[in-house]
Amino acid sequence: MALRITKARRINELPPYLFAEIDRRKRAALARGADLIDLGIGDPDIPTPSSIVERLLESATKPVNHRYPNSLGMPEFREAVASWYKHRFDVTLDPAKEVVSLIGSKEGIGNMAVAFVDPGDIVLVSSPCYPVYHIGTAFNGGKNYFLPLKKENHFLPDLDSIPSDIAKQAKILWINYPNNPTAAVADRDFFRRVIDFANRYNVIVCHDAAYTEMGYDGYRPMSFLEVDGAREVGIEFHSLSRTFNMTGWRIGMAVGNSELVGGLAQAKSNLDSGIFQSIQEAGIEALKLGDRIVEPSRKIYQERRDILVEGLHAIGLECEKPRATFYVWVTVPQGLSSAQFTAKLLDEASVVTTPGIGFGEAGEGYVRFTVCVDKTRLKEVAERIQRVKL
Numbered sequence: 455m456a457l458r459i460t461k462a463r464r465i466n467e468l469p470p471y472l473f474a475e476i477d478r479r480k481r482a483a484l485a486r487g488a489d490l491i492d493l494g495i496g497d498p499d500i501p502t503p504s505s506i507v508e509r510l511l512e513s514a515t516k517p518v519n520h521r522y523p524n525s526l527g528m529p530e531f532r533e534a535v536a537s538w539y540k541h542r543f544d545v546t547l548d549p550a551k552e553v554v555s556l557i558g559s560k561e562g563i564g565n566m567a568v569a570f571v572d573p574g575d576i577v578l579v580s581s582p583c584y585p586v587y588h589i590g591t592a593f594n595g596g597k598n599y600f601l602p603l604k605k606e607n608h609f610l611p612d613l614d615s616i617p618s619d620i621a622k623q624a625k626i627l628w629i630n631y632p633n634n635p636t637a638a639v640a641d642r643d644f645f646r647r648v649i650d651f652a653n654r655y656n657v658i659v660c661h662d663a664a665y666t667e668m669g670y671d672g673y674r675p676m677s678f679l680e681v682d683g684a685r686e687v688g689i690e691f692h693s694l695s696r697t698f699n700m701t702g703w704r705i706g707m708a709v710g711n712s713e714l715v716g717g718l719a720q721a722k723s724n725l726d727s728g729i730f731q732s733i734q735e736a737g738i739e740a741l742k743l744g745d746r747i748v749e750p751s752r753k754i755y756q757e758r759r760d761i762l763v764e765g766l767h768a769i770g771l772e773c774e775k776p777r778a779t780f781y782v783w784v785t786v787p788q789g790l791s792s793a794q795f796t797a798k799l800l801d802e803a804s805v806v807t808t809p810g811i812g813f814g815e816a817g818e819g820y821v822r823f824t825v826c827v828d829k830t831r832l833k834e835v836a837e838r839i840q841r842v843k844l
């Protein structure tokens with residue numbers, strides 16, 4: 455007799471996978487030979503700089519690296535993270551207590567809830583957002599309270615709109631600037647308000663800083679930890695993925711308040727065995743080279759951003775020119791939902807984008823474009839979209 459297999463409620467209760475329909479249409483388009491321009495994924499198409507790859511190759515020959523790594527990260531990697539934070543943000547970190555390595559920041563974001571969310575706890579999450587924040591809450595029995603990111607508030611959450619009974623019960627507030635998917639940025643004043651809120655209501659602040667190195671026109675996004683009082687209330691998640699074109703390598707870090715870093719480390723050490731040491735050594739190389747290897751990518755993305763945004767403006771689509779990230783958050787033309795607009799772009803222009811609704815209810819009315827294809831392809835995008843019947 456066949457086994458009756460039932461998935462855990464946390465899996466069965468996952469929201470419907472809104473990208474499945476896009477995936478189906480994408481596959482159908484490819485099957486009919488369509489020449490797709492894929493602006494759906496946020497994954498750098500620029501290869502990892504060769505000096506980082508070489509460091510991995512050299513390091514992988516050493517037997518010492520073939521054994522289990524420490525789940526918290528090699529001391530040398532944590533020191534390299536601390537030096538990078540000092541150099542880049544003028545933030546001083548104790549590598550032993552205020553830094554932990556992550557198997558990509560996604561892992562740490564998910565495990566933050568394992569460490570700090572009990573069933574019934576309220577977690578404040580933006581809508582739209584990177585989905586792992588609210589999935590982490592849900593997987594651990596917490597309750598998400600969504601804060602809409604609205605254009606009139608520059609896509610920053612309105613903390614004053616949170617009812618005080620919710621704020622009093624909240625355990626964690628997730629923020630992410632520069633932001634995926636809206637490409638919005640935050641300034642010191644916003645971070646100060648976040649710290650005031652956290653102190654008033656005893657709320658842990660988790661800042662996802664994955665995109666701080668992707669700022670354009672000379673703009674350098676700041677770390678939350680640069681602000682006075684941030685270390686008392688918060689933890690920051692960062693990643694080598696975007697910064698050094700290393701999405702496939704799975705390496706990132708969480709830094710900040712030692713109790714928060716320690717709690718996350720405790721959850722992790724019970725669940726994973728860390729990052730292959732040779733990848734950590736390659737990560738050290740990346741962090742040492744820093745801006746020398748980031749600047750060329752920044753130039754490429756900035757040029758691509760200009761091509762895409764100018765093209766979209768020329769055909770009457772509304773979007774702001776982002777100061778950071780590799781996303782462009784485009785307003786859906788009147789009369790269409792974000793899913794309908796995305797479907798039309800795919801079916802009639804062979805351009806793949808992501809519907810805003812896929813990032814949360816308040817993402818409706820927008821579509822996210824990325825600039826992860828080369829500029830000759832990006833130049834075609836507006837020409838193709840112009841032919842779509844809207």
Ligand SMILES: Cc1ncc(COP(=O)(O)O)c(C=O)c1O
Nearest residue numbers: 558559560584634664693695706
């Ligand atoms: C806002 C944000 N945070 C975190 C991640 C995860 O990055 P990684 O796990 O590669 O470090 C992503 C990836 O798309 C993201 O957009």
